[in-house]
Amino acid sequence: MVEHLHFLTTGGTIDKVYFDATSEYEVGPPQVADVLREGNVGFPFTIEPVLAKDSLDLTDADRALIRQRVEACPHRCLVITHGTDTLIQTACALGEIAGKTIVLTGSMQPARMRNTDAGFNIATAITAAQLLPAGVYVAMNGRVFDPHWARKNRAEHRFEAI
Secondary structure, three states: OOOOOEEEEEHHHHHEOOOOOOOOEEEEEOOOOHHHHOOOOOOOOOEEEEEEHHHHHHOOHHHHOOOOHHOOOOEEEEOOOEOOOOOHHHHOOOOOOOEEEEEEOOOOOOOOOOOOOOHHHHHHHHHHHHHHOEEEEEEOOEEEEEEHEEEEEEOEEEEEOO
């Protein structure tokens, strides 16, 4: 069992706030704290906002910053909330960080919406972070993937193994 879970937030759909029917949005504050409160979690955690961007806007410098924050984190288990479009790319950029279990997750619908996969994906990521050995993983749609062998299937709105 994990002694402490550290969350890094980077933005993406999971944190989006929509303003009108034309789908204008902006990335809002991290939603993971609300999801954890609603889930009545029973473990210590910290939340560290790193970025608030749509993942299509992330740069190599942003990925380097995420990596720096992971490496500097004193905790062994981390969950990173991230936009789904480039989640795999960021996961691959975090490879070979020794001694840490790092799980990236996101959602296809904002956490603020009633019909969202955010809570389910965060719960899957939390479980994976507690049970898996050190390494980098992607937790989406009730599955845990090696990021080198997974992709987002936009047509089906889910991640799948390749």
